[in-house]
Amino acid sequence: MQHKTTGIILHTTKYNDTASIVCIYTRDFGRVSYMVYGVGRKKAVVRSSFLQPLTLIELEVRHVPGKDIQQIKEIRVLYPFSSIYENPVKNALALFLAEVLFKSLRQTEPDETLFLFLENSIQQLDCNHAGVQNFHLVFLQKLTRFLGFEANIDESGGYFDLLNGVILKNKPAHIHFLKPESTNQFMKLRESDYTTLEKLILSRESRIELLKNLLEYYRLHIPEFNNINSLAVLQSLFD
Numbered sequence: 001m002q003h004k005t006t007g008i009i010l011h012t013t014k015y016n017d018t019a020s021i022v023c024i025y026t027r028d029f030g031r032v033s034y035m036v037y038g039v040g041r042k043k044a045v046v047r048s049s050f051l052q053p054l055t056l057i058e059l060e061v062r063h064v065p066g067k068d069i070q071q072i073k074e075i076r077v078l079y080p081f082s083s084i085y086e087n088p089v090k091n092a093l094a095l096f097l098a099e100v101l102f103k104s105l106r107q108t109e110p111d112e113t114l115f116l117f118l119e120n121s122i123q124q125l126d127c128n129h130a131g132v133q134n135f136h137l138v139f140l141q142k143l144t145r146f147l148g149f150e151a152n153i154d155e156s157g158g159y160f161d162l163l164n165g166v167i168l169k170n171k172p173a174h175i176h177f178l179k180p181e182s183t184n185q186f187m188k189l190r191e192s193d194y195t196t197l198e199k200l201i202l203s204r205e206s207r208i209e210l211l212k213n214l215l216e217y218y219r220l221h222i223p224e225f226n227n228i229n230s231l232a233v234l235q236s237l238f239d
Helices: 089-105 112-127 132-147 180-190 194-199 205-222 231-238
Strands: 001-012 021-026 030-037 058-064 069-077 159-161 166-168
Touching: 001 030, 001 089, 001 112, 021 058, 021 112, 021 205, 058 112, 089 112, 089 132, 089 231, 112 132, 132 205, 159 180, 180 205, 205 231
Parallel strands: 030 069
Antiparallel strands: 001 021, 001 058, 021 030, 058 069, 159 166
16 A cells, blocks of 8 residues: 655665665654655665655655555655755764664564654754754663663662663662762763753763663663674774
8 A cells, every 4th residue: 555654764785786675663653664766866865865864754655554565655854954964974864873772773663752752853963053962862861761761770879780770879780880979970871952952061981881772771781782793883983
């Protein structure tokens, strides 16, 4: 059956010389893989520029429930970016966040609230300029709410238990926890949003430590959340 929906490009894999498989998080169907033919050719339905990570698109698709790979009939850019592709830091952030989402969003059921959060976040990344070096940290913290393991860090001080997402007065019996100083950094992220990124004052070392702790938190709560290949590129830019 033919449908119109909107989506977010997460990942593209070359299938053969004439086709690619594109993973898209859609508003109406959740995460879906689509077969796309002739990418980059003059008469192709889908231009290669449409498949850049985090691109917001409009889709006309043939959707067959239960089918592993669906087909795209037509695709258009929904929100043309003004700065993500031109700004090296934002471009690296887009690559990194798309890879995180590709490895985090496994559900094929739609979640409109999550989709709207992602859509707004991507637009904020494109239009925000101050404090952009903190964007991914705030995004990762906010995303945990939609993935089902938002941290309960309302209390101040103590040790943050990464396994259970709570603050403890004493060290837990396992090794997956943060010391009080790192716990307080986590709390700073919880209190931040996209409009106050520049007010989140972090040293280079603190930013690296926060990202390492956030990714460990994701690995503990998401099966098969392995190494993020784009992380090295992101860190090299911030260095």
